[in-house]
Amino acid sequence: MARKDLLDIESLxxxxxxxxxxxxxxxxxxxxRSVKKVPALKGKSVLMLFYEPSTRTHSxxxxxxxRLSADVxxxxxxxxxxxxxxxxxxxxxxxxxxxxxxxxxxxxxxxLPGVIARHTKASVINAGDGAHAHPTQALxxxxxxxxxxxxxxxxxxxxxxxxxxxxxxxxTTMILQKLGVQVAHLGPGSLVPKLNRDVTRFxxxxxxxxxxxxxxxLLRVQMERQDVQFFPSLREYHQLYGITDLRLEQIRERGxxxxxxxxxxxxxxxxxxxxxxxxxxxxDQVENGIAARMAVLYWLKPGSEQQDP
Amino acid sequence: xxxxxTKALIASEDSAELIAADVLIEEGVIKSIGNQLKAPKDAKxxxxxxxxxxxxxxxxxxxxxxxxxxxxxxxxxxxxAAINGGITGVVMMPNTNPSIDSGTxxxxxxxxxxxxxxxxxxxxxxxxxxxxxxxxxxxxxxxKKGVLMLTDDGDSTGDPAVLYRAMQYATELGMFFASHCxxxxxxxxxxxxDGAMSYRLGIKGSPAxxxxxxxxxxxxxxxxxxxxxxxxHVSSKMGMExxxxxxxxxxxxxxxxxxxxxxxxxxEDIGDYDTHYKMNPPLRTKADNxxxxxxxxxxxxxxxxxxxAPHTPFEKSxxxxxxxxxxxxxxxxxxxxxxxxxxxxxxxxxxxxxxYSAEPRRFMGLEAAEIAEGKxxxxxxxxxxxxxxxxxxxxxxxxxxxxxxxxxxxxxVELVVLGNEVLLER
Numbered sequence: 001m002a003r004k005d006l007l008d009i010e011s012l013x014x015x016x017x018x019x020x021x022x023x024x025x026x027x028x029x030x031x032x033r034s035v036k037k038v039p040a041l042k043g044k045s046v047l048m049l050f051y052e053p054s055t056r057t058h059s060x061x062x063x064x065x066x067r068l069s070a071d072v073x074x075x076x077x078x079x080x081x082x083x084x085x086x087x088x089x090x091x092x093x094x095x096x097x098x099x100x101x102x103x104x105x106x107x108x109x110x111x112l113p114g115v116i117a118r119h120t121k122a123s124v125i126n127a128g129d130g131a132h133a134h135p136t137q138a139l140x141x142x143x144x145x146x147x148x149x150x151x152x153x154x155x156x157x158x159x160x161x162x163x164x165x166x167x168x169x170x171x172t173t174m175i176l177q178k179l180g181v182q183v184a185h186l187g188p189g190s191l192v193p194k195l196n197r198d199v200t201r202f203x204x205x206x207x208x209x210x211x212x213x214x215x216x217x218l219l220r221v222q223m224e225r226q227d228v229q230f231f232p233s234l235r236e237y238h239q240l241y242g243i244t245d246l247r248l249e250q251i252r253e254r255g256x257x258x259x260x261x262x263x264x265x266x267x268x269x270x271x272x273x274x275x276x277x278x279x280x281x282x283x284d285q286v287e288n289g290i291a292a293r294m295a296v297l298y299w300l301k302p303g304s305e306q307q308d309p
Numbered sequence: 310x311x312x313x314x315t316k317a318l319i320a321s322e323d324s325a326e327l328i329a330a331d332v333l334i335e336e337g338v339i340k341s342i343g344n345q346l347k348a349p350k351d352a353k354x355x356x357x358x359x360x361x362x363x364x365x366x367x368x369x370x371x372x373x374x375x376x377x378x379x380x381x382x383x384x385x386x387x388x389x390a391a392i393n394g395g396i397t398g399v400v401m402m403p404n405t406n407p408s409i410d411s412g413t414x415x416x417x418x419x420x421x422x423x424x425x426x427x428x429x430x431x432x433x434x435x436x437x438x439x440x441x442x443x444x445x446x447x448x449x450x451x452x453k454k455g456v457l458m459l460t461d462d463g464d465s466t467g468d469p470a471v472l473y474r475a476m477q478y479a480t481e482l483g484m485f486f487a488s489h490c491x492x493x494x495x496x497x498x499x500x501x502x503d504g505a506m507s508y509r510l511g512i513k514g515s516p517a518x519x520x521x522x523x524x525x526x527x528x529x530x531x532x533x534x535x536x537x538x539x540x541x542h543v544s545s546k547m548g549m550e551x552x553x554x555x556x557x558x559x560x561x562x563x564x565x566x567x568x569x570x571x572x573x574x575x576x577e578d579i580g581d582y583d584t585h586y587k588m589n590p591p592l593r594t595k596a597d598n599x600x601x602x603x604x605x606x607x608x609x610x611x612x613x614x615x616x617x618a619p620h621t622p623f624e625k626s627x628x629x630x631x632x633x634x635x636x637x638x639x640x641x642x643x644x645x646x647x648x649x650x651x652x653x654x655x656x657x658x659x660x661x662x663x664x665y666s667a668e669p670r671r672f673m674g675l676e677a678a679e680i681a682e683g684k685x686x687x688x689x690x691x692x693x694x695x696x697x698x699x700x701x702x703x704x705x706x707x708x709x710x711x712x713x714x715x716x717x718x719x720x721x722v723e724l725v726v727l728g729n730e731v732l733l734e735r
Contacts, residue, residue, distance in 0.1 A: 087623075088627055089626060089627065109628045109630040110511035110512050110628075111510065111629045111630070112630075114581065114582060115627065130630070131511035131512070131513075132512075167511060170509075
């Protein structure tokens with residue numbers, strides 16, 4: 001069913017997810033043509049509201065919107081009064097006045113895109129809010145997995161790293177579970193919460209490998225998010241949970257796929273040679289991100305206050 | 310003024326039984342209680358058949374925001390909210406701006422209260438200047454103006470040595486301490502219980518141990534110094550059990566309060582980031598709700614207090630992380646406690662009166678309000694069969710940040726009489 005906003009995966013039905021994934025396929029095929037553009041959103045406006053720095057997600061959305069022929073405006077948050085403590089409610093007033101059709105928001109505060117969505121007519125797409133949700137990342141991940149496993153039900157995905165602070169872990173875990181995929185989490189005890197009853201929890205790499213995953217999904221490790229240390233050093237993290245050359249050998253022997261939402265920290269989550277591993281899906285994820293985001297933009301229906309001419 | 314309330318069901322803290330009688334009030338005093346009392350000439354007669362006559366409630370934990378944040382609440386609007394909810398006395402917390410940390414500020418606040426509030430308004434004072442946890446506040450100056458309770462409410466007094474010294478000092482002056490219990494390093498900046506809900510919402514949770522550690526620390530300091538310590542708004546089962554353990558030892562003067570929201574709501578109620586369920590200490594789990602209710606019934610909790618914390622609609626309409634902590638409670642407390650606990654038979658009017666009227670007043674060194682001949686009139690007529698809908702217009706607080714906004718509950722405060730004045734008649 002069409003809806004105004006995409007704020008999280010939790011509120012999506014399995015059939016919504018499947019139709020979005022299906023819709024991503026023809027958009028991806030478009031990329032191999034000489035003209036990569038369709039007129040689906042011609043005359044519509046997309047506002048990019050990124051309060052947190054992002055290169056990949058930002059450009060992925062921008063390319064997706066432009067390939068649908070939408071007009072894209074960047075609300076330059078770094079220069080605006082937002083950094084001077086302007087409240088989200090004042091920003092909303094500004095957005096309303098601009099009469100934009102789509103707003104793509106990234107913010108460090110969990111739940112903030114929902115506040116914008118409630119107070120604007122525009123379709124709001126959550127491009128990542130705090131540790132809460134990153135629904136388009138989840139869609140592109142599911143799309144990437146479906147390309148390798150057309151029926152992913154019953155497959156096993158091991159997500160490795162900072163589960164506690166990761167919106168990617170939350171949204172991707174949820175979408176995979178909705179598609180019948182088994183999910184396990186692996187990471188330091190301080191970063192893997194104990195409360196996910198539906199998720200198998202590991203703090204030991206070898207034990208997690210014994211679970212026999214089909215895909216190892218590495219999360220970006222961020223030292224800078226830590227107010228009090230969650231683990232002693234990146235070196236120690238790499239030793240315990242990183243994909244070292246030795247571990248890559250085992251992964252290759254078993255034919256496992258590797259995924260990562262990017263950008264990668266070489267020498268932390270993975271060693272250099274993982275980037276050249278033939279079953280690394282990291283570049284597929286980037287390309288699929290554009291298709292999945294086109295599908296989302298195409299699917300959402302902004303609440304209109306003006307009549308179509 | 311002469312007032313005859315007929316066929317009322319009179320409630321008291323001593324018995325669950327309601328006694329049907331007429332009550333005659335003359336010149337602010339309960340003149341007689343009996344059957345078929347004759348109405349004197351000029352008496353106003355109120356037929357109270359089927360309705361319950363209670364002593365006025367007393368709330369020992371309210372934030373009236375004046376001075377400094379008058380857009381949220383003033384002493385006048387806050388005290389009107391209290392009257393609207395059947396509450397005839399309150400104790401303000403000192404986290405105003407400036408903080409209530411000297412005799413001068415206490416004098417200013419009480420002066421406003423005398424002029425603008427129709428009920429007695431008392432205030433607590435800070436332990437430390439500006440609630441900064443460093444230098445002791447002007448304790449004797451505040452005492453001379455009538456302050457009994459010292460608290461840095463909103464935060465714990467961070468340095469235990471400061472609180473230890475303050476207890477040694479102020480206990481000798483006849484004052485006592487109230488603690489908001491929280492280790493800030495563990496609690497983090499957001500008021501949300503650490504658990505499945507905080508994970509789902511992606512907001513750093515505050516574990517119950519952050520509160521429980523300071524509950525134990527502050528009672529221990531009181532034990533060491535001989536102070537009376539009052540533990541505010543307990544939210545967790547283990548925090549309550551810590552208090553019960555200290556009480557069972559019998560060698561420290563400890564009292565504790567529980568707020569209606571910690572009895573009624575849990576973290577799951579936050580749902581989709583509903584800021585009307587954001588307060589500090591945070592809502593915990595259903596198991597905690599049930600344990601706290603037992604603690605109220607068995608007397609681990611001496612008082613019910615709302616922690617009435619008004620914030621403007623603008624502030625509360627921000628995202629969950631940015632919205633301030635706290636919900637209002639004065640307009641809604643009595644009706645919500647009736648609806649959820651008395652109407653369902655979980656406890657009686659006697660317990661409610663004891664915990665929300667009699668004990669809070671004694672705790673503040675006051676005489677308990679009582680419906681008895683010769684006592685000053687301080688009473689509330691409550692209709693258990695009539696519903697109240699808590700619309701924005703119904704509530705008298707300047708702010709409407711409550712989960713009960715636009716909800717309809719069983720029970721209605723129909724009449725509030727204090728001294729020679731009818732403060733409310735619906």
